[in-house]
Amino acid sequence: MTYVRVAALSELEEDTPKRVELDGTPVSLVRTEGEVFAINDICSHANVSLSEGEVEDCSIECWLHGSSFDLRTGKPNGLPATRPVPVYPVKIEGDDVLVSVTQES
Helix, strand or coil: CCCCEEEHHHHHCCCCCEEEEECCCEEEEEEEEEEEEEECCEEECCCCCCCCCCCCCCECCCCCCCEEEEECCCCCCCCCCCCCCCCCCEEEECEEEEEEECCCC
16 A cells, blocks of 8 residues: 555644545545544535534534444445445554555555
8 A cells, every 4th residue: 555645643633624635536534533534525425525524423424414424434324325435544654644545456
């Protein structure tokens, strides 16, 4: 896996999503419960940015229809979404947040 620096840890506010783009992929970074998560920023139910939603109980909610997704797995926690969204591995090195959206063969 190739990791790319996407933000400084100090830039991430607790429970406040931050949208970044990595290799053309929109990603929402979320710092919550002592960890940093990276989840695809597009809701699987509607083409809406998840980074505009709220974070609670290690989930991010789509502001448009109320679907929420587990930040650890990307699985929806309830309707109307039925499909998960991709999640990406995160590494913290010092103050750097690194994310991988691609896998090497």
